[in-house]
Amino acid sequence: MIPQKATRQQTKEHNRDLVLKTFFDHDTISRAEIARITYLTRTTVSNNVSTLLSEGLVEEVGLGESLGGKAPVLLSLIADSRYLIGVDLEQDKFVGAIVNLRGEIKEKITTPTNQSDGQEAINLIYQLLDQLLATNWTPIIGIGVGAPGLMNLKEGIVVKAVNLDWENFPLANLLYLRYKLPVSVLNDSQAAAIGEYVYGEGHEPNENLIVVNVKEGTSAGILIEGKLFQGDGGGAGEIGHVVVQKDGIFCRCGKRGCLETIASIRAIIQRAKILAPEAKSSVLSKQSEEITLDTIKDAFLADDALAKEIVFEAGHYLGASIANLIGILNIQKIVITGEMTRFGDAWLQSVQSSMLQSSFNNLAQDTSIELGKIALQGCVLGASASMLMDGYSLLFNQNKV
Numbered sequence: 210m211i212p213q214k215a216t217r218q219q220t221k222e223h224n225r226d227l228v229l230k231t232f233f234d235h236d237t238i239s240r241a242e243i244a245r246i247t248y249l250t251r252t253t254v255s256n257n258v259s260t261l262l263s264e265g266l267v268e269e270v271g272l273g274e275s276l277g278g279k280a281p282v283l284l285s286l287i288a289d290s291r292y293l294i295g296v297d298l299e300q301d302k303f304v305g306a307i308v309n310l311r312g313e314i315k316e317k318i319t320t321p322t323n324q325s326d327g328q329e330a331i332n333l334i335y336q337l338l339d340q341l342l343a344t345n346w347t348p349i350i351g352i353g354v355g356a357p358g359l360m361n362l363k364e365g366i367v368v369k370a371v372n373l374d375w376e377n378f379p380l381a382n383l384l385y386l387r388y389k390l391p392v393s394v395l396n397d398s399q400a401a402a403i404g405e406y407v408y409g410e411g412h413e414p415n416e417n418l419i420v421v422n423v424k425e426g427t428s429a430g431i432l433i434e435g436k437l438f439q440g441d442g443g444g445a446g447e448i449g450h451v452v453v454q455k456d457g458i459f460c461r462c463g464k465r466g467c468l469e470t471i472a473s474i475r476a477i478i479q480r481a482k483i484l485a486p487e488a489k490s491s492v493l494s495k496q497s498e499e500i501t502l503d504t505i506k507d508a509f510l511a512d513d514a515l516a517k518e519i520v521f522e523a524g525h526y527l528g529a530s531i532a533n534l535i536g537i538l539n540i541q542k543i544v545i546t547g548e549m550t551r552f553g554d555a556w557l558q559s560v561q562s563s564m565l566q567s568s569f570n571n572l573a574q575d576t577s578i579e580l581g582k583i584a585l586q587g588c589v590l591g592a593s594a595s596m597l598m599d600g601y602s603l604l605f606n607q608n609k610v
Contacts, residue, residue, distance in 0.1 A: 224247075224249055226602075227247045228247060228249070228254060228257040232261070232266075233286060233310075238283065238284060238285075239273055239281035239282060243258070258284065264290075264605065266286065266287060266290050266291070268285060269282050270283050270284065270285045271283050288310050291309070291310055291350050292307050292309055293307075293350060294349060294593060295355070295594075296334065296589065297588040298355065299397075301323070301425075302322055303337055305320075305341050307344065308590060308594075312407065312590050316346055318340050320336065320337050327373055327374040327375045327378065331380075350604065351393070351593075352392045352393070353393040353394075353593045353594070354392070355400030355588040356395075357371075357372050358370030358372070359443065360396050364379075365382060366378065366379050366380070366381070368443070371462070380394050391596065391603055395592065395595055398446060399446070400588045401430055401547070402420035402591065404588060404592075404594060405420045406418055406432050406435070406591075407591070407594045408594070409544065409587075414435060415434045418432040420546055420581070421527070421547075422588075423527065423545060423548065424473065424547040425473060425474060425475050426449050426469050426475075427472050427473045428449045430591075431446050431540070433540075436598070437595075437598065448534070449467060449473070450462045451467065451468055452464055452465070454470070458470050468526060468527070468530050471526050472523045474548045476523065477505060477523050477549075481519055484515060493505070505519070505520070509555075521556070523549070523556075524556050524557075524559030525560075528563025528567065529567040531560065532564050535564070535568050535573060542577055544578075547585070550580050550581065557579075561578050564578060
């Protein structure tokens, strides 16, 4: 295929996005500094800044320090000039939020769910979005959804989501037809990875990053040079349904001994309920029928032997699976997010120890593993931020609510 020269319009949009990105990357910045960073001419920068000012996306906020001549005018992104909606379809609840351009959550709604079929699930999503769109935060320019399961990101189709009883479900199209807004649908772990990359601390532009999301399920989001890596079928990072125990318990996917059956919160709760009645010395034995993640955490922090055994076993198998990711991708920065992070550094140490034992030494010794920085809201933030990952055209879209 013969490479095609960029059109004048494409070059214009590229330069505009380059200038706009510098505003996202800085609290305040001058026109001269933008020109220095982007290598664009001062005239090009000035013209693009004028466009952004007229669009209400940036504003002049004062004067910078003079270096001998005229003090430069400082500009800043207007965080509340546009809003996006992020939605996280969790196992027991759906969470939706209105997010501004700096990742600040302005409104958040949580809807408990015990859906028995896919139609009930989509009705709850409609209910959630109707409530968010009825608020006073405007303009809203797009909707991002993080859902469990296998996704076709290009077409916005949920290929398979067991929890939601969806198969080849055209979620993006349904939401677009109802709300007439651009929609992005991606796997919840991919959304969490974007959220951590964009809003977490200490991540460099265009770096490689793996974010392992451990909650009801277990999967990873992979970013290569700052771009989401989806794989040929959109399922890159689906480590939760890789068998780690040949004779393990049955998984909801139909196989036996998947990582999800031993490393997820669902798995440790189930295992605690099975083992607690026989563990007379454990505080969990007295509440075996009412065990929750919180009761396991309390027991774990109280140095309960059964709770520690279950949690550390989960960490061991997760670490071994992460070792496989290291061997395949050799990405040196790994972040863990999700509900299991509530077990803190002790659990993380069990994950890291297993990772080191199971990895090629020369690769593992240069790999860092840490807990996420944005708590449990990474999926919501990442789902909204995913709308701007490939460019900022959406910010200039006239189709706003």
